Ligand SMILES: Nc1ncnc2c1ncn2[C@@H]1O[C@H](COP(=O)(O)OP(=O)(O)O)[C@@H](O)[C@H]1O
């Protein structure tokens with residue numbers, strides 16, 4: 001295909017003061033794929049998503065989105081069209097606390113398009129229904145929602161502009177197994193119907209195996225391996241083997257393989 | 259600059275008899291060209307839709323098409339968009355049109371009218387809790403959170419010294435200047451001492467201090483507590499069996515009760531310095547005259563009346579700051595709103611109490 005690669009990272013280094021988080025991350029995400037991003041806590045997964053969503057500037061390395069070389073030092077006029085093509089769901093949800101769910105989802109639509117207000121509301125309600133939130137949730141404020149509903153609302157807002165690239169930071173963390181499985185199914189449906197490219201940070205092995213095409217393992221400030229989940233879980237690299245070698249992985253693989 | 263990557267045209271609509279031809283990119287940011295037209299045509303739905311010339315489609319585009327059609331896919335739709343159209347139409351069937359109940363004018367008037375009562379009630383609740391905590395503290399003084407109290411004393415007391423000294427100094431100068439011009443007309447220069455000292459000690463010293471402290475510390479108390487509420491830190495304290503009143507509110511209250519009289523004394527002194535400088539230049543009434551006359555003609559009770567008022571002002575400012583913080587809902591907007599309310603209410607109560615004190619002291623002959 002002649003369509004450019006959504007994400008290409010070359011030798012990305014990031015630091016907070018003296019702390020080096022990434023020491024040369026190389027990663028390529030193909031169009032239409034769902035890439036899982038795993039690694040221990042504090043390995044820099046969330047920071048890497050910030051780099052990709054143009055919020056945190058890497059201290060060295062090259063970042064190209066949709067075939068365009070970018071760095072966050074560029075002026076907003078260049079960055080905004082790129083940002084509109086990316087939807088981000090933050091680890092903490094980051095819904096605007098003083099707006100209702102509906103207003104949260106309407107905000108990017110009304111800011112970035114000159115559609116009539118009735119359509120903006122119509123589209124926002126569609127997104128709320130698409131992520132499986134009950135209709136009554138639209139009028140609620142974030143503080144009035146449960147954890148699972150907040151995650152869904154976050155996805156709905158990230159989807160508002162129909163982005164080509166969706167970045168999700170631990171969408172199923174803290175969800176009960178049923179909600180987590182529902183969210184996985186939702187991501188699969190949305191991804192295929194909307195043709196999304198997905199980058200998914202998760203510790204949930206079910207999500208890794210059911211949603212992602214490939215999984216990148218982040219450790220020691222680098223991408224240690226990229227492979228389909230089944231393959232990566234058999235890795236002999238000690239750190240990766242330890243990550244997957246826990247009981248949960250074993251429990252999942254037994255019924256799944258049989 | 260923001261030219262689309264694809265060469266295909268923006269969304270367009272063509273009415274051909276009873277059918278609508280959909281053309282171009284029906285994607286979110288390219289829909290505005292047809293939005294109004296489509297909305298105008300929607301009431302006559304279902305139209306027969308023809309989508310041979312549709313170049314791109316996303317979910318918002320599919321929703322707009324759904325508003326025009328009969329729920330089925332348009333004729334000639336590219337099969338790769340079939341799942342999208344199915345998904346969107348399924349979801350749209352569940353999405354309600356608009357459910358937000360509009361509140362009537364009466365409802366809103368009632369709400370506005372009751373709001374001050376709610377804040378008064380919260381004020382009294384916190385006052386009660388503080389008094390109970392204070393009683394407990396008197397019975398067992400070891401329960402004092404002296405560390406937190408010292409922090410409040412530093413932040414609300416010591417750190418406020420420069421601004422209060424400066425403003426009181428200027429205020430004293432202005433008082434002496436305005437009063438001095440009048441007194442000079444009567445040749446009553448010497449009375450500048452009484453004029454300045456009385457107004458400063460009894461009224462302006464405590465008031466200027468209270469207003470600055472309300473803006474600095476009262477607001478800070480509210481913002482801090484409201485943010486903690488939002489993060490559920492206050493709930494966390496309670497589940498740990500710790501009392502938010504004892505840990506958070508009482509230190510703030512005690513801190514201001516101690517800091518306010520000290521700051522007021524400072525404001526009095528700084529104001530006096532400002533006044534002496536002006537009086538010296540304008541009226542020839544210098545430091546020595548003040549030094550001699552102040553203890554002679556100005557009874558110490560005036561100083562103590564002002565200090566006593568400032569203690570009460572400190573109680574009120576801390577009380578309002580805590581009460582507004584504890585009743586904030588904890589979202590970003592309410593933090594701002596309650597902080598504003600805290601400052602306005604503190605100053606309101608300070609001035610109301612000041613007026614009441616004037617009447618009281620007048621009756622008592624102080
Ligand atoms: N704003 C920040 N300031 C300083 N250090 C940070 C900041 N954000 C993240 N870090 C550090 O970067 C590292 C990676 O963090 P993060 O990406 O959040 O980890 P995770 O992989 O669990 O998402 C951690 O060591 C964290 O302490």
Ligand SMILES: [Mg+2]
Nearest residue numbers: 045046091169
């Ligand atoms: Mg993280």
